Amino acid sequence: MSQSPSLNTWSEALSGFYIGWLPLGLLIVAAVPLIFIALYALTYGVYGERKISAFMQDRLGPMEVGKWGILQTLADILKLLQKEDIVPTAADKFLFVIGPVIMFVGSFMAFVVLPYGPAFIGADLNVGLFYAIGIVSFEVVGILASGWGSNNKWALYGAIRSVAQIVSYEIPASIALLCGAMMAGTLSMQQFCVLQSGPYGFIHYYLFSNPIAWLPFLIYFIASLAENNRAPFDIPEAESELVAGFFTEYSGMKFAMFFLAEYGSMFMVSAIISIVFLGGWASPLPNIGGFALNEWTSGPVWGAFWIIMKAFFFIFVQMWLRWTLPRLRVDQLMFLCWKVLTPFAFIAFVLTAVWEIYK
Amino acid sequence: MSEYFSNIKTGATTIATGLSITLRHFFNAVKRKGDAGIDDADYFNQVDGLCTLQYPREAVPTPKIGRYRLYNDIDDCIGCCQCERACPVECITIETIKTTADDLAVCGKTSGGQQKRMWVPVFDIDVAKCMTCGICVSVCPTDCLVHSPVADFSEFDVRNMVYHYGNLSKIEVEAKKKKLEEEKAAKEKAAAEAIARGEVPAGRPAPKPKPAPGPAPVGGEAGE
Numbered sequence: 001m002s003q004s005p006s007l008n009t010w011s012e013a014l015s016g017f018y019i020g021w022l023p024l025g026l027l028i029v030a031a032v033p034l035i036f037i038a039l040y041a042l043t044y045g046v047y048g049e050r051k052i053s054a055f056m057q058d059r060l061g062p063m064e065v066g067k068w069g070i071l072q073t074l075a076d077i078l079k080l081l082q083k084e085d086i087v088p089t090a091a092d093k094f095l096f097v098i099g100p101v102i103m104f105v106g107s108f109m110a111f112v113v114l115p116y117g118p119a120f121i122g123a124d125l126n127v128g129l130f131y132a133i134g135i136v137s138f139e140v141v142g143i144l145a146s147g148w149g150s151n152n153k154w155a156l157y158g159a160i161r162s163v164a165q166i167v168s169y170e171i172p173a174s175i176a177l178l179c180g181a182m183m184a185g186t187l188s189m190q191q192f193c194v195l196q197s198g199p200y201g202f203i204h205y206y207l208f209s210n211p212i213a214w215l216p217f218l219i220y221f222i223a224s225l226a227e228n229n230r231a232p233f234d235i236p237e238a239e240s241e242l243v244a245g246f247f248t249e250y251s252g253m254k255f256a257m258f259f260l261a262e263y264g265s266m267f268m269v270s271a272i273i274s275i276v277f278l279g280g281w282a283s284p285l286p287n288i289g290g291f292a293l294n295e296w297t298s299g300p301v302w303g304a305f306w307i308i309m310k311a312f313f314f315i316f317v318q319m320w321l322r323w324t325l326p327r328l329r330v331d332q333l334m335f336l337c338w339k340v341l342t343p344f345a346f347i348a349f350v351l352t353a354v355w356e357i358y359k
Numbered sequence: 360m361s362e363y364f365s366n367i368k369t370g371a372t373t374i375a376t377g378l379s380i381t382l383r384h385f386f387n388a389v390k391r392k393g394d395a396g397i398d399d400a401d402y403f404n405q406v407d408g409l410c411t412l413q414y415p416r417e418a419v420p421t422p423k424i425g426r427y428r429l430y431n432d433i434d435d436c437i438g439c440c441q442c443e444r445a446c447p448v449e450c451i452t453i454e455t456i457k458t459t460a461d462d463l464a465v466c467g468k469t470s471g472g473q474q475k476r477m478w479v480p481v482f483d484i485d486v487a488k489c490m491t492c493g494i495c496v497s498v499c500p501t502d503c504l505v506h507s508p509v510a511d512f513s514e515f516d517v518r519n520m521v522y523h524y525g526n527l528s529k530i531e532v533e534a535k536k537k538k539l540e541e542e543k544a545a546k547e548k549a550a551a552e553a554i555a556r557g558e559v560p561a562g563r564p565a566p567k568p569k570p571a572p573g574p575a576p577v578g579g580e581a582g583e
């Protein structure tokens with residue numbers, strides 16, 4: 001694997017940083033995504049979603065706490081911290097407690113392979129993409145544990161629906177990402193970004209440089225909505241039918257952990273789709289004549305900016321879809337997965353293979 | 360098979376249409392929907408923009424002809440008690456004291472020029488009971504009882520929903536009552552003296568259906 005010399009410099013320098021026996025640098029590397037998830041879920045995830053949904057419905061959203069309601073999320077967190085942490089007497093205590101933890105850990109562990117720019121990544125695994133797909137689907141275990149452990153019919157229905165949905169949608173999602181892996185010829189997240197960066201900016205992105213890439217791109221985007229239980233595939237939560245789905249019985253900070261996990265994996269799938277098809281931290285601006293826009297907007301800090309902005313754009317699209325589309329029925333959901341997305345994913349797979357051989 | 364593809368096509372186009380609608384609303388969120396009322400000509404044209412009204416800070420003004428909280432202008436009230444009698448839910452409580460002859464000037468006139476003959480020490484409206492039917496307003500002879508445009512007057516204690524409009528202090532009430540008693544006593548005394556002298560006041564028949572009431576008032580009161 002050929003690595004350009006400047007790749008991963010910051011995270012490697014940090015990981016070699018010890019105080020005595022304490023690997024402080026490694027702790028910082030692990031803390032960066034954790035703090036990032038918390039901050040992003042606090043600002044864009046909760047407050048942003050409430051505002052965006054409000055604007056799409058001609059409402060104002062939170063307006064009372066602070067100017068334009070900016071401090072609303074902080075007030076919500078204060079409330080959540082003070083709430084009683086109830087474990088129902090009929091619940092399976094162990095599964096009930098471990099469920100949200102597994103879910104959050106699954107969502108958080110995917111951030112290991114997320115490159116925040118060319119200089120910083122948790123671990124530049126050579127099977128990064130494979131690891132990310134696997135670890136994101138690890139959340140299913142947490143969902144099933146909490147739904148089963150709640151000993152509640154709504155929670156169990158929610159969990160079963162969620163598991164059926166996520167396991168089904170793994171297939172088109174994985175095949176679509178496999179198309180991306182075929183275009184790149186690697187599974188390393190950093191190499192995806194390196195291969196798609198170049199002097200002409202967005203022209204190098206697979207979505208624009210490959211005539212077939214739009215098909216796996218669309219398939220993965222739709223499947224990622226289903227994997228995150230986002231609308232229109234939110235039947236595991238389905239407020240109108242199942243109260244709150246698998247987290248019906250949860251309160252206080254355990255409930256907040258579900259939210260953090262959901263927003264964490266929302267960011268993760270958005271980051272994966274922008275890495276595989278839209279160049280990750282590679283700048284979209286092309287060099288035009290004397291204006292080396294691409295070189296000016298490349299670098300460790302710019303890289304973090306670009307990848308976060310791309311992921312935020314896809315999160316916006318997810319929210320936009322959520323406030324547009326009604327929820328699918330269970331059979332419609334399975335129809336879409338098995339009879340539409342999966343065949344089209346196979347077609348995309350074959351077409352990409354043909355293109356990669358004869359281009 | 361053609362149905363399969365046409366379904367996909369329909370799905371794609373309808374999703375695109377829906378997305379364009381929500382995005383239009385999203386970008387129109389910088390505007391406020393106009394506040395044209397239902398009787399304005401362009402009421403149905405104002406479809407763009409936010410429609411939230413941040414209530415305590417912004418409010419739709421109540422219509423002028425609406426019936427909301429009652430208000431009594433006590434300076435114009437002649438204490439006729441017609442509103443009290445008209446009220447179907449008995450939410451108005453009035454106590455009056457007759458004005459003595461020398462106090463008529465102090466009691467004053469209504470803004471319509473009518474001489475007031477009653478002090479109104481108690482004029483209570485229980486707005487929690489009031490159903491804003493407006494009958495009291497229609498019977499008021501001096502138009503002093505009106506519906507104000509105030510629609511929001513919630514309280515933490517229901518007892519605060521009783522509005523007091525009486526305009527006499529307790530000391531004044533005592534003084535006026537005493538004065539009225541004195542005047543009455545003086546009149547009765549004068550009448551008794553006139554009868555004793557064998558005179559009947561001119562122009563008025565003798566107010567004596569029973570010549571000797573004797574101890575009747577005490578027994579009568581106990582019996583009632």
